[in-house]
Amino acid sequence: MAVQQLAPLTLSDEERAELKSLTMRRKTAQALALRARIVLACAEGGQNREVAAKLGLDRSTVGKWRRRFVGRRVDGLHDEPRSGAPRTVDDARIEAVIVRTLESCPKNATHWSSRDMAKASGQSVSTVQRIWRAFGLQPHRMETFKLSTDPNFVAKVRDVVGLYVSPPEHAIVLCVDEKSQIQALDRSQPMLPMRPGQPARRSHDYTRHGTTSLFAALNIASGRVIGKCYGRHRAAEFRKFLDQIEAAVPRELDVHLVMDMCGRPR
CATH class of the missing domain: 1.10.10 (Arc Repressor Mutant, subunit A)
Incomplete structure (x- = not known):
């Protein structure tokens, strides 16, 4: 055709x-x-x-x-006019709410609440909430960021990203990290299995068995993880884990470790 x-x-x-x-x-x-x-x-x-x-x-x-x-x-x-009741809040009022939200703060408060904004703008609380939802505004939320002061930051990032994107030949790249203070918990009573018409059940309380520290190394090429739990979180345990990595990797391969040194056991 x-x-x-x-x-x-x-x-x-x-x-x-x-x-x-x-x-x-x-x-x-x-x-x-x-x-x-x-x-x-x-x-x-x-x-x-x-x-x-x-x-x-x-x-x-x-x-x-x-x-x-x-x-x-x-x-x-542009969209065709829709049926139904006409809008009661025009674009100018919506823009005023958005600009006030983004460029000002209420007195004696760190951020706008929907009630405060409703009083300041002359709109209803529900109208303010609809405007915020429509434009993805959440004045009550706050996130953090950090800028590196290391003058060699860009070069270091390129080295790390280069290892991930294009690993060297005859080498293995491992991403190493640890999780300390993992609580070893167990339920105080055995779990009751699921039955027809009734879900599985477990007791609300538990027994503590101390804490453990997990060291893990992720092979970024294969996804295989080398991991080990230790009772303590010290340099001695970390050295033992490095020996375990050395034993698990074929001798003909060089080993490149990518790890965050902040909080590393000493």
Whole structure:
């Protein structure tokens, strides 16, 4: 069956610039940015099947937005008005809530709560919460980061990444780490097995049997793990673990260890 050849989709300079702006602007909705990419790909001469394969979309989706653009140009890429009650919060009020959330803090508090923002912006608590959810804002959450002050940080990162990505020939690369203070726990009573109509059951309390320290080395090429538990977490135990690695690796291979020296037993 012959493939139907679609008429070329031609863009003016203004339309091409506007579509490219939609794909790069941070505030553009993802759906609208995707439609702009579809039209730009079609304008390069691609048929619907080719554009769909390139962007990982269904052929009918590409055809839909090609037709919408040909009929109504850029305006055709926007969603049609939906049925139902009209919006009660306009874009200006939504933008005001977002800007206040990102660029200010309430008095006598470290971050905005939905109630505080509702009072400050004149919106309801539920409206503020919907705006925050829509734009992925979570003022109550805080994460940490750390910048290295090591002047050789970049060179060291390249060495480590190079070992992972392209291990040397006749060598083995092991990622080594440890987990200390692992509690050895056991239930105070034997577990009762599952029965028809009744799940397996176990007692709520447990008996402590001290702690153990796990040393492990991951072979990044094969996924094999060399591991050993010790009763104490000292340099002596770590040295024993290195001897175990040496014994487990064939003698003809060089050994490269990647490990975090912070908190290493001494």
